[in-house]
Amino acid sequence: MIDDPEKKPFLSDGRVTSAFFNQEPETRLLAAVGPNLDAQGVIRWTRNLAGALHCRWIALYVAGTDKLDTDTESLLARNLDLARELGAESLTTTDEDVVRGLMRVARQWNITQIVAGKPAARRGWSKSRRRDRVATRLLQNSGGLEIHLVGMGGAVASTVWPKGNRHRRARFAQYLVVVDVVALVTAGAFFFTPIVGSHATALVYLLAVVLLALFVDRGPALAAAALSALFWDYFFLPPFFAFQIHSFEDAMLFGMYFVVALALGQLTARIKAQQQEEREREVRSTSLYLLTRELNEARTLEAIVGRAKSQIEAVFGAPATITMNAGRQQSAVAADDARIGSVEDVALVSWVMAQGRQAGLGTDNFPEARCLYVPLTNSAGTIGAVGLRLENPLSLQQRILFDAFSQQIALALDRLRLSELAEKARVLTESERLSKTLLDSMSHELRTPIAAIQSAAGNLLELEGAGLSEFQRQMMEEIGEATERLDRLVGNALELNRLESGAVKPLLNECSPAELVHLCVTETQKRLAPRLVSIQFEQNLPITQMDFVLTQQALTNLLSNAAAHTPPGSPVEVSARVERDRLLLTVADRGPGIDPGVLPRIFDKFVRGPGAFAGGAGLGLSLVKGFVEAQGGTVSALNRPGGGASFTIRLPLHPPAPASSLVPAGGSP
Amino acid sequence: MSDLPRETALVLVIDDEPQIRRLLRVCLEMSDYEVVEAATGEEGVAQAVRCQPDIVLLDLGLPDVDGNAVLKRLREWSQAPVMVVSVRRQEADKIAALDNGANDYITKPFSTGELLARLRVIRRYMQPQSKPEVFLSGALAVDLAARTVKLNGHPVKLTATEYALLLLFVRHAGKVLTHGHILREIWGANDLEKTGVLRVYIGYLRDKLEADPAKPRLLLTEPGVGYRLALID
Numbered sequence: 001m002i003d004d005p006e007k008k009p010f011l012s013d014g015r016v017t018s019a020f021f022n023q024e025p026e027t028r029l030l031a032a033v034g035p036n037l038d039a040q041g042v043i044r045w046t047r048n049l050a051g052a053l054h055c056r057w058i059a060l061y062v063a064g065t066d067k068l069d070t071d072t073e074s075l076l077a078r079n080l081d082l083a084r085e086l087g088a089e090s091l092t093t094t095d096e097d098v099v100r101g102l103m104r105v106a107r108q109w110n111i112t113q114i115v116a117g118k119p120a121a122r123r124g125w126s127k128s129r130r131r132d133r134v135a136t137r138l139l140q141n142s143g144g145l146e147i148h149l150v151g152m153g154g155a156v157a158s159t160v161w162p163k164g165n166r167h168r169r170a171r172f173a174q175y176l177v178v179v180d181v182v183a184l185v186t187a188g189a190f191f192f193t194p195i196v197g198s199h200a201t202a203l204v205y206l207l208a209v210v211l212l213a214l215f216v217d218r219g220p221a222l223a224a225a226a227l228s229a230l231f232w233d234y235f236f237l238p239p240f241f242a243f244q245i246h247s248f249e250d251a252m253l254f255g256m257y258f259v260v261a262l263a264l265g266q267l268t269a270r271i272k273a274q275q276q277e278e279r280e281r282e283v284r285s286t287s288l289y290l291l292t293r294e295l296n297e298a299r300t301l302e303a304i305v306g307r308a309k310s311q312i313e314a315v316f317g318a319p320a321t322i323t324m325n326a327g328r329q330q331s332a333v334a335a336d337d338a339r340i341g342s343v344e345d346v347a348l349v350s351w352v353m354a355q356g357r358q359a360g361l362g363t364d365n366f367p368e369a370r371c372l373y374v375p376l377t378n379s380a381g382t383i384g385a386v387g388l389r390l391e392n393p394l395s396l397q398q399r400i401l402f403d404a405f406s407q408q409i410a411l412a413l414d415r416l417r418l419s420e421l422a423e424k425a426r427v428l429t430e431s432e433r434l435s436k437t438l439l440d441s442m443s444h445e446l447r448t449p450i451a452a453i454q455s456a457a458g459n460l461l462e463l464e465g466a467g468l469s470e471f472q473r474q475m476m477e478e479i480g481e482a483t484e485r486l487d488r489l490v491g492n493a494l495e496l497n498r499l500e501s502g503a504v505k506p507l508l509n510e511c512s513p514a515e516l517v518h519l520c521v522t523e524t525q526k527r528l529a530p531r532l533v534s535i536q537f538e539q540n541l542p543i544t545q546m547d548f549v550l551t552q553q554a555l556t557n558l559l560s561n562a563a564a565h566t567p568p569g570s571p572v573e574v575s576a577r578v579e580r581d582r583l584l585l586t587v588a589d590r591g592p593g594i595d596p597g598v599l600p601r602i603f604d605k606f607v608r609g610p611g612a613f614a615g616g617a618g619l620g621l622s623l624v625k626g627f628v629e630a631q632g633g634t635v636s637a638l639n640r641p642g643g644g645a646s647f648t649i650r651l652p653l654h655p656p657a658p659a660s661s662l663v664p665a666g667g668s669p
Numbered sequence: 670m671s672d673l674p675r676e677t678a679l680v681l682v683i684d685d686e687p688q689i690r691r692l693l694r695v696c697l698e699m700s701d702y703e704v705v706e707a708a709t710g711e712e713g714v715a716q717a718v719r720c721q722p723d724i725v726l727l728d729l730g731l732p733d734v735d736g737n738a739v740l741k742r743l744r745e746w747s748q749a750p751v752m753v754v755s756v757r758r759q760e761a762d763k764i765a766a767l768d769n770g771a772n773d774y775i776t777k778p779f780s781t782g783e784l785l786a787r788l789r790v791i792r793r794y795m796q797p798q799s800k801p802e803v804f805l806s807g808a809l810a811v812d813l814a815a816r817t818v819k820l821n822g823h824p825v826k827l828t829a830t831e832y833a834l835l836l837l838f839v840r841h842a843g844k845v846l847t848h849g850h851i852l853r854e855i856w857g858a859n860d861l862e863k864t865g866v867l868r869v870y871i872g873y874l875r876d877k878l879e880a881d882p883a884k885p886r887l888l889l890t891e892p893g894v895g896y897r898l899a900l901i902d
Contacts, residue, residue, distance in 0.1 A: 440730065440757060441730075443756050443757065444730045444756050447756040447777050447778060448686050448688075448689065448756065448777065449688075450777075450778045451689060451756070451777035451778035451779065452686075452688045452689060452692060453778075454778035454779070454780065455689070455692040455693070455696065455778065455779070455781060456692055458696075458780050458781030458782065459692060459695055459696045459699070459781050461781075462696075462780075462781040462782050462785070463696065463699045463700070463781070483778065487778055491758075507893070509864050509865070510864070510865040510868060511868070512868065512872070514883055515883070515890065518883045518884050519890055519892065522884065543865075543868075548892055548893055549760055549892050549893035552892050
């Protein structure tokens with residue numbers, strides 16, 4: 001490690017294995033990846049550095065114009081997969097010049113450091129030389145970038161740089177064609193050379209070379225150039241049938257011909273390769289565009305899966321399957337597909353879904369399988385897998401396209417899931433709003449006339465009280481009392497409705513039990529008045545998490561209940577204490593107690609004791625139960641030894657999950 | 670409060686129920702208030718502009734616009750005290766109305782006596798000219814200029830936060846202050862998570878100011894809504 005990277009970016013020999021720990025936040029790393037085992041070392045090394053620097057990194061493969069053979073390509077694909085699994089963005093770009101391609105992408109991505117494989121020690125002469133050159137040029141052209149060259153010891157043995165092996169059989173055929181064509185031109189030339197002269201023949205050869213270069217690869221094209229030059233010299237430049245050249249003019253012509261032919265062959269081959277690349281890229285982007293459009297139009301899971309499947313089959317020309325995670329019931333989508341169902345497929349699919357990694361032909365996992373499965377991963381995790389039944393592994397470009405397809409499908413499924421969630425939330429909000437509107441309007445309709453009666457009676461009493469006779473005053477008080485009772489009944493019925501419709505959401509806050517009890521007693525003082533109310537607190541009552549209003553309503557109801565069922569002058573004891581992890585609020589009286597036959601159902605709706613006072617609908621206690629259970633508490637009743645009833649509210653001191661403990665009132669016996 | 674208080678206060682009653690309006694008119698006129706009526710929210714706002722009422726009695730369930738919307742529009746230009754008279758008794762409704770600028774909230778059915786008592790409180794604290802240098806309520810005396818607090822004539826020591834809290838209540842004496850309102854004013858906090866802090870400080874104030882902190886007579890709890898400093902003559 002170097003202490004001062006600013007001053008001394010490289011060691012003097014220019015070939016350095018070093019790490020610069022750049023602390024700037026915008027640090028970004030690029031790992032240069034080739035189709036070799038070394039690259040895996042480079043990838044892991046870069047991942048470690050990225051982890052240490054907490055920065056993003058990408059893995060880049062610069063493809064040349066040459067085609068890679070199958071083995072090399074699958075190695076490359078595995079390398080890029082590895083980088084992706086380790087958290088990198090895996091990219092490929094096409095450039096004749098590896099260094100230029102690296103620098104171009106580095107600029108596009110604002111890369112600050114590039115990691116590449118270190119040139120190997122003397123071994124495999126040509127490869128090592130080529131790499132040496134790339135490394136040296138990378139260092140020379142690095143500009144402001146930091147370059148790390150990473151050596152990987154033993155793995156170097158199997159190094160293959162992008163040059164790759166040719167498709168030998170196809171190449172051989174092309175060489176045959178080249179020899180044939182040049183021989184044919186030569187044969188023809190015997191007839192027309194005497195007429196047009198040897199220099200024009202050179203042009204005919206050139207024409208043949210250009211035409212050949214349009215159809216064959218670069219190597220055969222260059223061979224055609226060389227061969228035609230030799231044939232021309234041998235057969236048509238004096239002295240004939242010899243490789244000698246006498247005149248300086250002919251020598252110059254031969255030299256120029258050779259150069260022009262080589263350059264033409266090279267240029268034509270390059271143009272052709274680029275055209276090919278363009279065409280492939282166009283096919284890829286068009287098919288991706290088509291898929292995206294199809295997926296955007298799809299509104300249901302079946303539509304998305306169906307359209308994606310047909311697009312994949314059209315593009316890759318192989319049977320495709322899409323399997324959804326069994327956690328969702330949609331796994332049936334793929335089950336009806338006759339092409340899936342072999343044991344191998346089932347095993348692979350479940351492995352892919354469990355691991356969230358790809359498996360099958362052309363990957364590191366189960367490469368012997370005759371199919372390829374890629375996980376569908378989105379914000380909800382791995383939700384399914386896309387499969388392709390294959391005879392041969394996909395090419396690198398096809399793999400990239402397949403990955404892009406699976407990402408698009410995963411995104412479309414994510415979009416579907418999110419819109420379903422949003423719709424659910426909207427419906428829920430709407431139904432809550434409706435029920436609130438209904439309750440509001442009910443409450444308005446019932447309470448307005450009650451308000452009118454009470455106001456009228458109140459006006460008369462408050463404002464004209466002095467002018468009323470004793471009888472009139474009594475009657476007004478009767479009206480007032482009955483109205484209050486009616487209002488309480490309406491209030492209870494509406495509250496019960498709110499509880500049962502789930503509109504009551506407990507709002508847990510730190511509350512002081514003592515304050516609560518005093519408030520409730522004060523509130524019910526008027527009704528309790530002729531009774532002897534005593535309040536008992538345990539020392540140091542803890543602050544409790546509860547819904548103050550709900551608890552207050554529950555306790556007030558218990559106190560009103562006591563007031564309604566006990567004779568005036570009898571004692572009512574209110575107490576608060578802690579028992580294990582519960583706060584206990586008890587209201588005990590010395591009244592007639594609860595009828596044993598009613599006791600088990602005392603908190604049910606409309607249940608009233610046989611000796612109950614006239615009036616009251618039997619809603620009060622079921623409301624108490626609802627208010628308490630809504631915040632995760634319980635309520636119980638018992639007859640006290642020595643007479644009287646006792647009601648106890650138990651509230652958890654530390655409620656675990658307040659929202660889920662919502663229980664409608666009166667539901668259970 | 671543009672001009673001097675009138676001999677009799679003008680009350681604007683905005684309620685869609687004619688019967689309630691009639692009864693309120695009878696009750697208010699017999700207690701020496703002048704009454705103007707409006708049956709809808711739109712009409713209510715128009716009447717408020719026209720006759721500049723001293724007090725507004727506002728129903729929330731209006732046929733055309735929601736009472737809270739009327740409240741917001743009134744508050745855009747008027748500081749006249751608004752008392753909400755509604756059948757809605759959910760704490761959330763009360764908090765919303767109070768936070769939208771209502772001065773008090775009374776639920777229907779209401780007793781005539783309580784309505785008149787609350788109107789008297791509103792009139793008392795809404796007259797800035799009559800706001801004394803020394804605030805008195807029951808045994809409590811707060812000298813706003815000297816920043817001293819006395820209970821039954823004996824000085825009481827308060828911390829800075831306690832005094833700030835008490836001052837807030839004094840400035841809005843008789844009015845319910847929501848938890849959110851107090852937290853914003855004193856702690857600058859916008860989240861209701863801090864209600865626990867508020868409860869603790871109310872506890873400190875009660876310990877120092879109430880004869881029996883368990884049964885407060887000055888600093889009253891409005892369950893689920895907030896607190897109120899009672900005006901005791």
